[in-house]
Amino acid sequence: MLTEEFWAQVAVPSKEEERWRSKDEGALFKRWRRTPAPVDSTPNTATSTPSAQPSELLKFLAINALELSAPASDALLKSRSSEWFQLAGHPGSLAPAGPGTVWKRRAAGDHPSHNPERDTYEALAACPHMRGVIPRYYRELEYGGERFIELQDLLHGFRDPHVMDIKMGTRTFLEDEVSNAHARGDLYEKMVRLDPNAPTETEHLARAVTKLRYMQFREERSSSAEQGFRIEAVKLPGQPPLTDLQNVREPHQLAATVARFLGKDERARRAIAARLREIRDQFERSDFFKTHEIVGSSIFIIYDDERVGAWLIDFAKTRRIPGGAYVNHRAPWQQGNHEEGFLYGLDRLIHTIETAKLPAQGEEAATEPDVLR
Ligand SMILES: Nc1ncnc2c1ncn2[C@@H]1O[C@H](COP(=O)(O)OP(=O)(O)OP(=O)(O)O)[C@@H](O)[C@H]1O
Ligand SMILES: [Mg+2]
Numbered sequence: 001m002l003t004e005e006f007w008a009q010v011a012v013p014s015k016e017e018e019r020w021r022s023k024d025e026g027a028l029f030k031r032w033r034r035t036p037a038p039v040d041s042t043p044n045t046a047t048s049t050p051s052a053q054p055s056e057l058l059k060f061l062a063i064n065a066l067e068l069s070a071p072a073s074d075a076l077l078k079s080r081s082s083e084w085f086q087l088a089g090h091p092g093s094l095a096p097a098g099p100g101t102v103w104k105r106r107a108a109g110d111h112p113s114h115n116p117e118r119d120t121y122e123a124l125a126a127c128p129h130m131r132g133v134i135p136r137y138y139r140e141l142e143y144g145g146e147r148f149i150e151l152q153d154l155l156h157g158f159r160d161p162h163v164m165d166i167k168m169g170t171r172t173f174l175e176d177e178v179s180n181a182h183a184r185g186d187l188y189e190k191m192v193r194l195d196p197n198a199p200t201e202t203e204h205l206a207r208a209v210t211k212l213r214y215m216q217f218r219e220e221r222s223s224s225a226e227q228g229f230r231i232e233a234v235k236l237p238g239q240p241p242l243t244d245l246q247n248v249r250e251p252h253q254l255a256a257t258v259a260r261f262l263g264k265d266e267r268a269r270r271a272i273a274a275r276l277r278e279i280r281d282q283f284e285r286s287d288f289f290k291t292h293e294i295v296g297s298s299i300f301i302i303y304d305d306e307r308v309g310a311w312l313i314d315f316a317k318t319r320r321i322p323g324g325a326y327v328n329h330r331a332p333w334q335q336g337n338h339e340e341g342f343l344y345g346l347d348r349l350i351h352t353i354e355t356a357k358l359p360a361q362g363e364e365a366a367t368e369p370d371v372l373r
Pocket of ligand 1: 087093151152155300316
């Protein structure tokens with residue numbers, strides 16, 4: 001199981017917080033304080049658009065939040081009272097906007113006629129079955145020459161919650177990204193930095209590896225390749241986010257992380273498992289998912305003392321399968337079949353949530369490897 005040292009990092013906020021603040025990419029853990037908003041007890045059921053016309057001030061706040069690299073000004077902090085944080089993903093790709101909404105920046109390289117994330121949100125929001133498993137989608141907007149989509153802020157209404165971002169699938173890259181068979185020296189260097197013994201003899205001689213080889217190596221180091229999901233980041237109440245989870249690879253390590261996330265809250269465990277089964281049912285029935293590969297998406301789980309929620313997020317790498325072909329999301333990937341293993345991973349994630357137990361006293365240190373070293 002995860003070591004004492006590992007969990008000590010979760011348990012000692014000041015130490016961990018310092019580590020975060022000292023990083024250049026401190027933007028990963030930004031705090032924004034916002035005006036208190038009424039608790040929304042019926043997530044995803046409202047059909048109104050709370051900020052179809054956000055005020056200039058809200059636009060200002062959102063844009064400034066996106067660009068913030070230093071702590072927010074005192075005035076800004078005073079005007080906001082609840083915390084908002086981005087758990088995983090590209091630093092600064094999201095920011096809170098109007099009350100209860102966030103703006104997500106359009107992925108680099110996308111343009112008005114090729115914006116798969118916007119198109120996916122629009123398609124799923126238009127489907128009565130699927131709209132309940134994603135954050136509410138409001139609109140696409142342009143501000144300061146950049147494009148954003150406005151989504152329901154899933155953290156809104158939760159009080160200092162437990163939060164987990166789980167990246168789904170056995171394959172987390174697009175086929176296009178790895179179609180180049182040219183072996184690269186920079187990727188070889190990166191691989192050696194992570195594990196000097198990873199390259200084969202031939203690769204060592206060439207001092208180069210292909211992008212496909214490098215991406216698969218990364219997936220095999222995490223739980224993605226074997227389990228079809230990996231825990232990108234976790235946040236426990238009162239603690240800063242923990243994102244050093246690349247080495248949480250084995251089923252018992254995943255179980256320990258999930259058990260720690262759930263604590264003794266059996267109600268949360270049951271509600272999350274039921275919600276994930278519901279997401280799986282809707283996913284399996286949906287025509288959209290039969291005809292699209294869903295690469296690099298996450299399941300985002302949040303709970304506090306009163307509420308529990310789980311949603312699908314991040315569709316930047318969702319693509320329609322060419323040639324009218326279908327995918328079942330469980331078959332192993334072969335170049336050209338577009339399978340990404342989303343449901344393969346969801347089956348295992350549900351099982352992990354249902355069965356994860358905290359290790360008995362003393363068991364942890366005696367039997368398990370240190371996953372952080
Ligand atoms: N609707 C939302 N409400 C609240 N927080 C969100 C929402 N969507 C995303 N987040 C936060 O932002 C993080 C990253 O989100 P997401 O995966 O969509 O972005 P990304 O990985 O940076 O994007 P991409 O892969 O498209 O470049 C999540 O882990 C979560 O903390
Ligand atoms: Mg993401």
